[in-house]
Amino acid sequence: MTQLALVIDLNVCVGCHACVTSCKEWNTSGSAGPLCDERPYEADPTGTFFNRVQTFEIGQYPNSETLHFPKSCLHCEDPPCVPVCPTGASYKRKQDGIVLVDYDKCIGCKYCTWACPYGAREIDEKQKVMKKCTLCVDRIYDMSLPENDRKPSCVKACPTSARLFGDIHDPESVVSLAIREEGGYALMPEWGTQPANHYLPRRKMKLKIHMDELERADNPLKVDGHLPKPAKGESSMDDVSAW
C-alpha cells in the first residue's frame, strides 16, 4: 500500500509563503476551476487556499522564538472527514492514500469540515463546494513533466527544501527516513486520525566540548619532562621517550 505524504521540516521553514503562492497558482489554474478570491484588493480580502503558513511565538519575551508552521490537509490514514460525507464526494484513494473531494458530487453541506479537527478544508464561496489539498494529484502523475517536476507545487517552490514528498509506507523513502531519523511527529495524535503528513521538530545544533578535548593530554608540546630523555646517541622510541 502506498501513502503519499508531505514531511515538513520546521527547523528549516523560514515562513516565506512561497509554498502558499505556488500552491494557489497551480491549483487555481487547473481543470477543476479557479480557487475563488473575494475582495482581493480591499481591506478584508478572503479566498480559498489549500495551504497556509501560520506563525507562532513560543515562549515569552525576551526568551521567545518564532515558529513558522505550514498547514494543509494531512491526508490522514483514518480520515474522519470521509465517512461523514453523505454523498461520497469525499474519498480516500486506495492506490496512493490521497484524500480528495469530487467537486461534481459535493453538495456544500460543510459537514466534513465539522469532522476535521485540523481545519484543513475550506469551502469555495463561489463554486459552493468543499476544497482541500490534493497533493497536486494532477501534477505528480503527469508523464509529460520531467520526473523531477512530478512533485506537489509547494515542494517544488520551497527555497529551503523544508518540504519533502514521498510514500511513508515505503521504509526506505526520503520521507520515511526523515520521520524515523529526524524525529517526525503527527499533529493532534489524541484523535487517532493517523495523519500521513508529518512534521520535523525545531532542533538546536549543539556541540558538546569537554575540557580534555580543549587540552590534548598527548600534546607533544607538553610532554617535555614527563617522558624519559635518553642521552644523545642512545636509542629512542615514539611515545615512550621524549625524542
Next chain:
Amino acid sequence: MKPAFSVIFLTTLLGAGQGLFLALFTHQTYALFGLLTMQSAAYYGFGSALALLFLCGGLIASFFHLGRPERAWRSAAKWRTSWLSREVIVLPAFMGVVFLYGMVHVFGYLPEIVTLPSGLIIDLSVVIGALGTLLAFSLFVATGMIYACLRFLREWNSPLTVINYILMGGSSGFILAAFYSATYAPTETDFFVGWAIIITLLAFVGRVASLLRNARLKPKSTMQTAIGVKHPYITQRSMGAMGGTFNTREFFHGKSVTFIRAIKPTFLILAFVAPLALLAMGLFSPALLGVAFVLQYIGLMAERWFFFAQANHPQNLYYQTIG
C-alpha cells in the same frame, strides 16, 4: 461553532412535527385499548396535516444549508457510514408515512389487518402509525447522531445529545398536540397536557444534565498538541490570512461572553420553565397552550443556537490571530 439558522429551523421544526405525530398516535393507541375515546377521522387527519406542515418547513429549511441544493438527492448515497445521509433517507420516508396516516384516516380506508385473540382489531391506520413511530424515533436518532458522532466536538459527543433531541422534540410536539386538541377536541386536552408536562420535565432534566456535563469538560487538544511543540506559552502571531477565512467564519459564533451568558438562562426559562407553568395553567384556560407552544418554540431556537455556539472546535486553535 457558528449557529446556522437553516439548521436551527430544521431541527426545531422537525422536532415539533415528529412530536406531534407521536402524540397523535399515542392518543390513537390509548383509544385502541379503550383508555380514551377514539376521535373523528378529521381529528387525526388534520393533526397529521399539521405535523406534515412542520416537517415540510424543516425540509425546506435544510435546503438553505446546502451550497448546491440542486444536488441534494446525492446525499442519500452514503447511508452506510454517514448519519447525515441516514437522516436524508429517513426524513422523506417519515413524511410519506405521516401523509399516508392522515390519508387513511381522512378517507376512512381502515381495512382490518389482524384481529388479536382478545378481539382487538388492528386496522391499517394502526400499522401505519406504528411504522411512523419507528421512523419518528429513527429520525430523532439520526438527527442527534449527526452531532453526537463527531468525537472532536466533545460538547456534542455524548448520548445526552440524542436523548435531548428526542425529549425536546417530544415536548414541543405534545404541547402542540395539547393546543390542537384544545381547539378541535377539548375533551382530550388534559391527556396531552399531562404527557407534555412529563416530557417537558424530562427534557429539562436532560438539558441541564448536558449543561453540567459540558461545564466540566476539559479540552483534549491544546496548542501543544496542535503544533507539536512542548512549551507552556504558545501564542499565535499570524494565521496566514489577512481578512479572515472560511475557518474563522464557520467555527466562531462571534458573540460576546455576556451574550452567551444571557442566552443560557433565557432558553432554560423559555423552553422549559415558562411552558411548564403555562401547561399547568392551560388545564384551566386552553388559549395559554398556544402561548406555551410559541414561547417554547422561541426558547428551543435559542437552545439550538446555544447548542451550536457552545461547541468548541479544535480547529479554532489554529485560527486565533488574524495577521
